[in-house]
Amino acid sequence: MPIRVHLDRVLLERRMSLTELADRVGVTIANLSILKTGKARAIRFSTLDALCRELGCQPGDIVTFEPGPPDDPDGGED
Template identity: 75%
Template sequence: MAIRVQLDQMLVQRRMSLTELADRVGVTVANLSILKTGKARAVRFSTLDALCRELDCQPGDLLVHVPGPAEPVQDDPDADA
């Protein structure tokens, strides 16, 4: 995927553990781990907002676009607009 999550770098910079961040944000460690390892296919804006609030950063500090071959876009009937 062309979008990379840099949560691990932010945690190191903030000297914070994944467990501490999970407690502050109200998300399970397992879900943050999925996000951190790049296995997540989506992230809620409310979660992104909470991460930015607790890490004192901007969304662009957490998410970066890495150019590469285009992937086909799949329509998700359950996706929120």
């Protein structure tokens, strides 16, 4: 997907674990892992809001756009 997630990099810069972030934003570790590994298909504004608030960053620090072919709408992981 042309949208890249850089949650792992932001977490490393903040020296914060995924578990701690999950506790702070109220999202399960499993869902954060899906987001971190780039498997997520969408992200809610409320989740993005909580992530930016807890990580002290902008949405652009977490997700960026890299030109490339779009994903198959039905997903390739099934």
